[in-house]
Amino acid sequence: MIKKVILILSLVANLVLAIFLIGLLPKAIEELHFSYVERDTILPNTIRNYLDWENYGVAASLSRPIRGGAQVFEEDADYYKLGEYAELLFLSKVFAAAQNTDTAEKCESRMTQIRSEMPSYDTVFDKIDQSCPGQQ
Amino acid sequence: MKCNSCGAEIGLTDKVCPYCGRALTETAGYRADMDYYKEDSATTKKKADKIRAKNAPLVISVVVMVILLVADIALYYVADRAFLFRTDAVRRESARQYETYAKTMQEYLDDGDYTGFMAFKEVHEIAEWEAPYEDMRLLCEIGKEYASLVSKLEEVTMFGPEASWYRPESDIQDCHRQIRYFYSTFDDSLSMIDEDPYKDYIYDMKAKADLLLEIYLGLDETGRSEFFASSDIRQEAYLEEVLIHD
Numbered sequence: 001m002i003k004k005v006i007l008i009l010s011l012v013a014n015l016v017l018a019i020f021l022i023g024l025l026p027k028a029i030e031e032l033h034f035s036y037v038e039r040d041t042i043l044p045n046t047i048r049n050y051l052d053w054e055n056y057g058v059a060a061s062l063s064r065p066i067r068g069g070a071q072v073f074e075e076d077a078d079y080y081k082l083g084e085y086a087e088l089l090f091l092s093k094v095f096a097a098a099q100n101t102d103t104a105e106k107c108e109s110r111m112t113q114i115r116s117e118m119p120s121y122d123t124v125f126d127k128i129d130q131s132c133p134g135q136q
Numbered sequence: 137m138k139c140n141s142c143g144a145e146i147g148l149t150d151k152v153c154p155y156c157g158r159a160l161t162e163t164a165g166y167r168a169d170m171d172y173y174k175e176d177s178a179t180t181k182k183k184a185d186k187i188r189a190k191n192a193p194l195v196i197s198v199v200v201m202v203i204l205l206v207a208d209i210a211l212y213y214v215a216d217r218a219f220l221f222r223t224d225a226v227r228r229e230s231a232r233q234y235e236t237y238a239k240t241m242q243e244y245l246d247d248g249d250y251t252g253f254m255a256f257k258e259v260h261e262i263a264e265w266e267a268p269y270e271d272m273r274l275l276c277e278i279g280k281e282y283a284s285l286v287s288k289l290e291e292v293t294m295f296g297p298e299a300s301w302y303r304p305e306s307d308i309q310d311c312h313r314q315i316r317y318f319y320s321t322f323d324d325s326l327s328m329i330d331e332d333p334y335k336d337y338i339y340d341m342k343a344k345a346d347l348l349l350e351i352y353l354g355l356d357e358t359g360r361s362e363f364f365a366s367s368d369i370r371q372e373a374y375l376e377e378v379l380i381h382d
Contacts, residue, residue, distance in 0.1 A: 003190075003191070003194055006194060007193055007194045007197060010194065010197040010198055010201050011197055013201050014197060014200050014201050014204055017201065017204035017205055017208055018204060020208050021204060021207055021208050021211060024208065024211040024212055024215055025211065027215045028211050028214045028215040028218065031214075031215050031218030031219075031222075032214065032218050032221065032222075053299060053300045053302075054295055054296025054297070054298055054299035054300070055291070055294070055295060055296075055299055055300075055301070056290075056294040056295065056296060056299075057289075057290035057291040057292065057293055057294030057295070058290070058291050060290045060294060061286075061287035061290050061291060064251060064255045064283075064287070065255050065258065065259050066255075067251070067252045067255045067256075068252060068254070068255025068256035068257070068258060068259040068260070069255075069256060069259050069260065070255075070259045086290070086294055087251070087290065090286075090289075090290050090293075090294060091249070091251065091286070093351055094344055094347050094348055094351060095248060095249075097347050097350075097351060098248060098340075098343065098344055098347055100247065100248040102247070103247040103248055103249060106247065127296040127297060128294075128296070130296065130297055131294040131295050131296050131297075131299070132293075132294055133293050133294075133351075133352055
């Protein structure tokens with residue numbers, strides 16, 4: 001009788017463990033599958049919120065990893081580009097003041113490129129321009 | 137035992153004497169015992185086989201349970217630590233790609249783009265504390281504080297016309313703290329900077345930090361001296377004045 005109870009309990013435990021195993025398997029495979037340059041700590045919702053709140057400095061700071069080569073999801077690329085634009089605008093003034101003329105020009109050229117790639121965000125770009133102190 | 141007829145040595149269970157051929161009656165008792173033991177042994181074996189067969193499902197189930205448990209724990213560990221495995225893999229890849237990455241990082245440095253440099257370093261998990269990047273250790277240490285300083289200044293200065301700034305006081309405190317961190321890290325490292333292969337970039341980083349304070353906080357050289365000479369409360373009051381009221 002006791003053996004039967006133990007057997008039933010162990011079968012139930014096996015079933016639970018098997019379900020747990022099947023549930024874990026896809027997660028583990030997904031977690032281990034990655035490309036070498038990836039930034040999974042970037043949170044698209046966060047950057048979107050800060051852009052909505054017009055906190056362009058935070059968006060600039062959050063999007064910095066893409067300047068270092070991080071890959072982001074296609075659907076979020078525009079938000080990061082807006083952040084990148086804000087960061088380049090912020091830094092270009094420092095580069096210009098530090099006589100890093102080439103770097104300042106590179107920043108401006110990249111900013112122009114971003115603007116031309118995203119004409120539907122003209123209003124946001126204008127607001128970002130206004131947000132940078134001393135910028136008209 | 138000896139044969140009663142010829143006196144030769146015989147086995148305890150022999151039926152006939154191998155020497156004189158006489159049927160042995162003296163070993164009959166032994167043979168009967170032997171038959172009894174054989175039968176008893178077979179019965180015991182049968183019983184054992186029966187018990188074993190009865191317990192087999194339980195044993196198999198327990199073995200499967202142990203295997204599943206080990207597999208679950210191993211898989212959970214892998215899923216939970218995948219980030220570390222990934223970080224290690226990216227770090228090893230960065231060490232393998234040293235020549236390419238070092239060239240790219242040098243371009244960032246030559247441009248004076250230290251935030252871009254630090255972003256590249258972080259995304260590619262460059263381990264500046266070990267070969268082959270160990271000569272960048274001090275540069276990265278100060279660069280980290282510089283990048284944070286730029287972030288904090290961006291966060292307190294860049295607002296759109298209809299922006300909502302939810303925590304101005306705490307953001308300004310963070311910014312103030314970061315300004316102090318950067319300058320104290322730089323000052324504490326002064327004795328090492330002159331011997332560092334990247335000393336020119338580190339000094340340029342400091343010059344850019346000075347410019348950041350000048351452009352975005354209105355602190356020129358004199359202003360900076362006065363700012364750093366004043367108390368923490370006065371420094372924060374100055375930042376609040378510039379960032380909120382102005």
